[in-house]
Amino acid sequence: MNPRNGTYRVLIVGGGIAGLAAAIALSRRGDDVVVAELNTDWSVAGWGLSLTGPALRALDTLGLADVCAENGFGVSTVTNGDSAGETTGTIDMPRLLGPDRPAQAGLSRAVLHRILREEALARDVVLRTGVTVDRLVQSGDAVDVLLSDGSRRSADLVVGADGIRSRTRDLLGIPHELQYTGQMVWRAIVPRPSWATTLCTFAGPVHSGGLIPISRTQAYAFLTEDGVPPAPLPDDELANRMRELMSGFTGRVVAVREAITDPETVVRRPVQTCLVDGPWHRGRTVLIGDAAHAPSPQLVSGAALAIEDAVVLAEELHDGDDVEIALTAFGKRRLERSRLVVGASVRVAELVRDGHHAEAHQLQQRCHQALAEPA
Numbered sequence: 001m002n003p004r005n006g007t008y009r010v011l012i013v014g015g016g017i018a019g020l021a022a023a024i025a026l027s028r029r030g031d032d033v034v035v036a037e038l039n040t041d042w043s044v045a046g047w048g049l050s051l052t053g054p055a056l057r058a059l060d061t062l063g064l065a066d067v068c069a070e071n072g073f074g075v076s077t078v079t080n081g082d083s084a085g086e087t088t089g090t091i092d093m094p095r096l097l098g099p100d101r102p103a104q105a106g107l108s109r110a111v112l113h114r115i116l117r118e119e120a121l122a123r124d125v126v127l128r129t130g131v132t133v134d135r136l137v138q139s140g141d142a143v144d145v146l147l148s149d150g151s152r153r154s155a156d157l158v159v160g161a162d163g164i165r166s167r168t169r170d171l172l173g174i175p176h177e178l179q180y181t182g183q184m185v186w187r188a189i190v191p192r193p194s195w196a197t198t199l200c201t202f203a204g205p206v207h208s209g210g211l212i213p214i215s216r217t218q219a220y221a222f223l224t225e226d227g228v229p230p231a232p233l234p235d236d237e238l239a240n241r242m243r244e245l246m247s248g249f250t251g252r253v254v255a256v257r258e259a260i261t262d263p264e265t266v267v268r269r270p271v272q273t274c275l276v277d278g279p280w281h282r283g284r285t286v287l288i289g290d291a292a293h294a295p296s297p298q299l300v301s302g303a304a305l306a307i308e309d310a311v312v313l314a315e316e317l318h319d320g321d322d323v324e325i326a327l328t329a330f331g332k333r334r335l336e337r338s339r340l341v342v343g344a345s346v347r348v349a350e351l352v353r354d355g356h357h358a359e360a361h362q363l364q365q366r367c368h369q370a371l372a373e374p375a
């Protein structure tokens with residue numbers, strides 16, 4: 001049952017996009033929220049992120065869509081191009097927040113995290129760093145939590161928002177499988193060329209890529225590299241390697257390639273996916289975000305799913321008075337949508353790998369149309 005006049009003591013494990021969004025959504029409803037983040041500070045790698053329409057819509061529920069778009073760069077059109085960056089087709093993206101607001105926004109990941117963190121703090125969320133959860137024991141209507149600093153606390157709800165390698169998921173013994181698509185995704189922040197006012201994709205002779213504006217002055221270049229083992233590269237080789245991978249691009253893409261020089265703004269990550277195909281909760285501990293479902297970045301929808309999870313979780317918890325019924329209802333609302341996105345993202349990755357770019361764009365578009373439906 002609902003313990004204290006409709007408000008809960010909540011411990012969120014992980015202060016990424018899902019964890020901070022959940023902290024905001026729950027604290028807006030009066031819950032008493034603590035976030036335990038493993039990293040010892042709040043720095044995030046210097047790369048860009050695209051917030052799609054569903055992500056902006058979910059952020060709007062938290063009152064944050066406009067501040068994100070204003071601190072980033074709104075785009076409403078996809079411009080597909082060839083290896084010289086010459087346009088081969090355009091797609092208008094649905095504007096889920098109405099005709100006067102952009103369909104999606106690109107922004108720096110660090111800026112998004114800062115916006116979320118500031119909003120959480122303004123709502124009296126307690127943000128703790130350098131700490132994780134070591135043990136979770138369901139005890140009656142509460143969860144007894146042992147934190148890695150040796151302290152204990154009792155929570156009415158624990159939210160595992162600790163990413164694709166979730167420790168919370170392991171502590172709960174929830175089965176899952178990480179799948180590697182055989183691809184690496186690359187991101188690099190570059191000065192924004194004046195022509196980059198839309199989400200631009202480039203179908204290269206070997207690798208596909210693109211460019212997304214994240215502010216008036218910056219954009220991020222992205223690239224997918226196929227058929228590589230998931231081994232790391234030294235940081236000081238990243239910029240050179242990304243330029244090498246873009247050597248088949250010509251025309252106006254050359255200037256983008258040549259601007260990739262600062263290794264601190266280049267990121268290379270293996271494309272891994274994961275879907276927990278069953279209940280996402282045990283007792284009063286629930287998984288959200290990448291801990292429950294991690295699509296490949298090619299579908300640019302991981303953040304949307306994570307923020308939607310936060311909003312839907314808060315709705316379900318506060319629409320009823322039984323936590324476990326609410327968590328079951330939450331999982332039912334989220335599983336099929338997540339399955340669609342993770343499945344489509346794997347297929348898009350395969351199509352890109354096999355050079356079927358037009359088919360990949362069509363599938364991406366169908367998936368984004370499905371996600372335009374309310375969460």
Ligand SMILES: Cc1cc2nc3c(=O)[nH]c(=O)nc-3n(C[C@H](O)[C@H](O)[C@H](O)COP(=O)(O)OP(=O)(O)OC[C@H]3O[C@@H](n4cnc5c(N)ncnc54)[C@H](O)[C@@H]3O)c2cc1C
Nearest residue numbers: 014016017018038050132162163167289290297300302303
């Ligand atoms: C290269 C790349 C590019 C991407 N681009 C996009 C994009 O443009 N648009 C988009 O929508 N999605 C994108 N994604 C996906 C998106 O980043 C993820 O879906 C999203 O970050 C998931 O948020 P999360 O909070 O669930 O997980 P994370 O962002 O992974 O956050 C998890 C948090 O938990 C913390 N943590 C981990 N373990 C513990 C622990 N044991 N205890 C406490 N804290 C812990 C971590 O430090 C982190 O702060 C991209 C992914 C990659 C890899």
